[in-house]
Amino acid sequence: MLARLSDTDRRSFRQGARDYSPTLMAIFSWGLVTGIAMSKSVLTLPQALTMSLLCYAGSSQLAVLPLLAAKLPIWTVLLTAAMVNTRFVIFSAGLAPHFSYLPMWRRIVLGYFNGDVIYLLFQKKSFQTGYVPGKEAYFWGMAVCSWLSWQVSSIVGILLASLIPDNWGLALAGTLALLPIMVSAIATRSTLVAVSIAGLVSLLAFDLPYRLALPLAVIAAIIAGSAADLMVERADLRRIRNSAGDSQ
Incomplete structure (x- = not known):
């Protein structure tokens, strides 16, 4: 994939991956916690794996699990997920001036791979709006690292939930690891x-x-x-x- 990119895009992609790398352990911890929670909920193994791959939104995934367990109406589950993810409306508004030149389908794909830390680190770069060489590749460098880390950890949590004790404090570890990044912003x-x-x-x-x-x-x-x-x-x-x- 990198071989098909320009030199500028390859450098930007690698830079995005490097800038995101300090957060990988925190994301891995949260993904593991989410996978364990899904595995120990009412979801079957195929349902948990599908939810991890399609939703890619840890906060809303954790929020709806108790509602699914309580067998509440589906509109309640969807409304809760939408409320938890309202912050992505702000993220989309912040990214819109940077990628408005892209076709709709590419902006939708960017939106799926966007995340809290990705948006934060992207905004810290203070890119000019509109087309900037390497800017989209920089975003993808972070997005690929984040998505792979999340999916691997979530799937590991789903498959090995019975082997991981609840008292490991993985959620707290993930939160503490993200605090320095949030403070620096x-x-x-x-x-x-x-x-x-x-x-x-x-x-x-x-x-x-x-x-x-x-x-x-x-x-x-x-x-x-x-x-x-x-x-x-x-x-x-x-x-x-x-x-x-x-x-x-």
Whole structure:
């Protein structure tokens, strides 16, 4: 595959894979936890494998398992999965200016392979919008690493669930491994405000049904971050006006 790419795309693909590599153990841990949970739920082995390959969304997979076990209506399961994944609407809006030149089917494929960490690392590169040589290859370097790590770990969890003790704390290990990456993304005051508000809301809403804490935290973070940006812009505008008045 790499042989068919240009030199720029090959370098960008490898760079994307290298940038993503520090997160592989965390993703592997989460995939293993999700695979184990699916295997120990009401799903059969073929159903669990199909869910892993088609859904590729750990949070929503874990969210709907108790609903499937309780035999709730399918609309409840779908609604819960959609609510948990509302953050991908934001991710799609953030990626749209970068890949709007691509045909629809390629943008759909990009959307399937996108993920939280992929989006975060991609945005940290501060690419210009529109076509940039190597930009799509950089995305695919991360996406391929993420997808392979997730599927391998999830399938291992599904197949070997009976051999892996529940007290290994894999979910906690995966969360702790991702924390440095999330902290490094807090580069502005508005981002810090958004993260703080999201954490507070998610804690307060933790006991709500259908994992509603996650979409509520996302919405609160957007509002808080936007408000913080607006306050900073107004403060900068006042300083500019005051400086102009003093110079006169």
